[in-house]
Amino acid sequence: xxxxxxxxxxxxxxxxxxxxxxxxxxxxxxxxxxxxxxxxxxxxxxxxxxxxxxxxxxxxxxxxxxxxxxxxxxxxxxxxxxxxxxxxxxxxxxxxxxxxxxxxxxxxxxxxxxxxxxxxxxxxxxxxxxxxxxxxxxxxxxxxxxxxxxxxxxxxxxxxxxxxxxxxxxxxxxxxxxxxxxxxxxxxxxxxxxxxxxxxxxxxxxxxxxxxxxxxxxxxxxxxxxxxxxxxxxxxxxxxxxxxxxxxxxxxxxxxxxxxxxxxxxxxxxxxxxxxxxxxxxxxxxx
Amino acid sequence: xxxxxxxxxxxxxxxxxxxxxxxxxxxxxxxxxxxxxxxxxxxxxxxxxxxxxxxxxxxxxxxxxxxxxxxxxxxxxxxxxxxxxxxxxxxxxxxxxxxxxxxxxxxxxxxxxxxxxxxxxxxxxxxxxxxxxxxxxxxxxxxxxxxxxxxxxxxxxxxxxxxxxxxxxxxxxxxxxxxxxxxxxxxxxxxxxxxxxxxxxxxxxxxxxxxxxxxxxxxxxxxxxxxxxxxxxxxxxxxxxxxxxxxxxxxxxxxxxxxxxxxxxxxxxxxxxxxxxxxxxxxxxxxxxxxxxxxxxxxxxxxxxxxxxxxxxxxxxxxxxxxxxxxxxxxxxxxxxxxxxxxxxxxxxxxxxxxxxx
Numbered sequence: 212x213x214x215x216x217x218x219x220x221x222x223x224x225x226x227x228x229x230x231x232x233x234x235x236x237x238x239x240x241x242x243x244x245x246x247x248x249x250x251x252x253x254x255x256x257x258x259x260x261x262x263x264x265x266x267x268x269x270x271x272x273x274x275x276x277x278x279x280x281x282x283x284x285x286x287x288x289x290x291x292x293x294x295x296x297x298x299x300x301x302x303x304x305x306x307x308x309x310x311x312x313x314x315x316x317x318x319x320x321x322x323x324x325x326x327x328x329x330x331x332x333x334x335x336x337x338x339x340x341x342x343x344x345x346x347x348x349x350x351x352x353x354x355x356x357x358x359x360x361x362x363x364x365x366x367x368x369x370x371x372x373x374x375x376x377x378x379x380x381x382x383x384x385x386x387x388x389x390x391x392x393x394x395x396x397x398x399x400x401x402x403x404x405x406x407x408x409x410x411x412x413x414x415x416x417x418x419x420x421x422x423x424x425x426x427x428x429x430x431x432x433x434x435x436x437x438x439x440x441x442x443x444x445x446x447x448x449x450x451x452x453x454x455x456x457x458x459x460x461x462x463x464x465x466x467x468x469x470x471x472x473x474x475x476x477x478x479x480x481x482x483x484x485x486x487x488x489x490x491x492x493x494x495x496x497x498x
Numbered sequence: 499x500x501x502x503x504x505x506x507x508x509x510x511x512x513x514x515x516x517x518x519x520x521x522x523x524x525x526x527x528x529x530x531x532x533x534x535x536x537x538x539x540x541x542x543x544x545x546x547x548x549x550x551x552x553x554x555x556x557x558x559x560x561x562x563x564x565x566x567x568x569x570x571x572x573x574x575x576x577x578x579x580x581x582x583x584x585x586x587x588x589x590x591x592x593x594x595x596x597x598x599x600x601x602x603x604x605x606x607x608x609x610x611x612x613x614x615x616x617x618x619x620x621x622x623x624x625x626x627x628x629x630x631x632x633x634x635x636x637x638x639x640x641x642x643x644x645x646x647x648x649x650x651x652x653x654x655x656x657x658x659x660x661x662x663x664x665x666x667x668x669x670x671x672x673x674x675x676x677x678x679x680x681x682x683x684x685x686x687x688x689x690x691x692x693x694x695x696x697x698x699x700x701x702x703x704x705x706x707x708x709x710x711x712x713x714x715x716x717x718x719x720x721x722x723x724x725x726x727x728x729x730x731x732x733x734x735x736x737x738x739x740x741x742x743x744x745x746x747x748x749x750x751x752x753x754x755x756x757x758x759x760x761x762x763x764x765x766x767x768x769x770x771x772x773x774x775x776x777x778x779x780x781x782x783x784x785x786x787x788x789x790x791x792x793x794x795x796x797x798x799x800x801x802x803x804x805x806x807x808x809x810x811x812x813x814x815x816x817x818x819x820x821x822x823x824x825x826x827x828x829x830x831x832x833x834x835x836x837x838x839x840x841x842x843x844x845x846x847x848x849x850x851x852x853x854x855x856x
Binding site for chain 1: 536539540588590635636639643644645646648649650652653654656657660661663664667668785788792824825827828829830831832833834835837838841842844845
């Protein structure tokens with residue numbers, strides 16, 4: 212029974228871990244450019260809603276996922292405009308995006324509540340493997356290519372990048388919108404693959420956990436794979452262990468573990484921590 | 499200096515009160531216009547939606563007091579958050595702190611044998627302490643280990659939600675509730691008095707108003723309040739001046755979380771008279787409190803007005819649910835848009851507008 216439990220846990224962890232991985236990879240690139248986007252939950256739920264709506268109307272779940280990516284990118288564009296161009300507080304802007312996304316998806320999605328989806332994407336699928344490949348590719352780009360160097364430098368010292376004649380604003384826009392696309396796809400995965408249906412608020416806090424994964428992965432795309440797997444396993448176990456432990460205590464587990472993991476990894480991370488300019492709007496020419 | 503047509507923008511160090519008010523009002527108006535566009539996409543005519551909302555809230559003598567009753571938890575959460583934000587501590591956990599207060603109040607009301615006259619004061623005290631305790635862990639983690647407080651306070655919200663779910667399904671499930679998941683009703687001694695004909699529990703409202711006044715004095719006129727503001731404006735300078743960041747942040751956060759706990763007491767003792775599903779105890783007051791605090795721009799008395807505005811939006815959500823069959827989530831659209839336009843317009847405050855004579 213134990214080997215069977217371990218095997219199913221791994222498979223299920225891959226399934227739940229897929230959206231967590233995609234969303235946290237997107238957040239890693241956004242934050243590497245110096246922009247925190249707390250709106251992941253909102254971008255994911257918009258992606259989940261639109262993927263379902265498109266897959267239900269056209270019968271094509273892949274098209275649904277693509278549209279989810281686009282809506283995630285558009286939502287991120289709002290955050291980029293407010294926090295980069297208007298230089299508003301990034302935390303508040305991200306929270307506003309989370310609220311707006313949850314509100315929009317809740318209102319527009321009511322017509323789709325409770326409908327089953329006929330054409331779905333398998334749970335552990337191309338997206339899972341694509342996610343791992345994406346993590347590897349993103350790691351390579353970040354550490355071994357010139358665009359990656361520019362991205363990292365923009366998050367560490369935007370003034371230096373600016374002095375080299377590179378447009379800080381453009382780099383940050385690209386990174387934030389890219390992050391939004393990944394978050395949108397992550398949400399879409401939930402509604403056309405993981406639980407092929409639409410329910411209001413179905414992301415259930417996953418967006419916040421994805422942000423936490425970005426933090427304790429030390430903004431490293433490869434480490435995010437392990438983070439996503441770990442939380443995927445926690446999600447599955449919180450469902451599986453219901454025979455022995457009260458369900459409420461189990462459903463609490465991923466959230467309690469997030470705090471625990473952040474606290475435990477906090478000490479090792481000092482010094483090689485967050486991008487230096489994270490959360491600080493950049494004004495060219497200002498000191 | 500910039501010029502757009504006949505308007506000339508001159509940089510200023512501090513905006514005047516009138517200009518701040520005008521920019522804020524413009525942002526709120528823009529948010530309502532934008533929401534109108536969304537209603538139109540939903541298939542509801544914006545003019546009809548706003549007419550319905552206006553007639554159903556301000557224009558209806560029976561529902562107008564509901565605005566005030568929604569304002570009570572919003573004011574308590576918002577005015578507390580304002581103090582935390584002044585110290586640059588991003589407490590997103592007022593929702594969980596409110597629930598902790600609600601649990602403590604219900605616990606005292608249900609299980610603590612007290613003389614009836616002491617029950618309500620004990621509930622307020624317990625709720626305040628429980629809310630503060632719920633906020634303590636993220637505070638210490640941030641100060642000791644630099645754990646991001648946005649994430650940790652948010653996670654504490656989810657933990658609080660599941661803790662309440664567990665209590666009402668498990669150990670605290672009521673004898674009289676049959677299949678439903680809530681506790682027994684609190685004894686009459688634990689019920690807060692209402693203003694007749696309304697659901698306004700005036701005692702909690704009074705606590706909120708006194709807190710807003712008291713915190714204005716605290717922030718503006720006391721040493722500790724000054725230390726909180728100094729820490730928020732320039733942490734490095736504050737440290738050189740000998741301000742203890744640990745103590746100061748803990749004080750700011752305990753005020754914030756304690757106030758949210760009081761909001762939970764009000765909802766349990768004033769409205770529901772029992773502990774029930776978390777989404778019924780709080781309709782998202784803890785998150786909306788962020789807007790109350792931000793819109794008040796750091797001024798506790800102003801938060802009374804901004805809480806009323808958010809109270810109006812929450813009441814409108816109820817009206818729209820009933821008359822336009824829109825989900826209550828519609829309030830999140832308003833909240834998100836207002837927040838976006840509010841912070842997006844903030845740069846206008848750094849300028850003074852002058853009209854040039856042609």
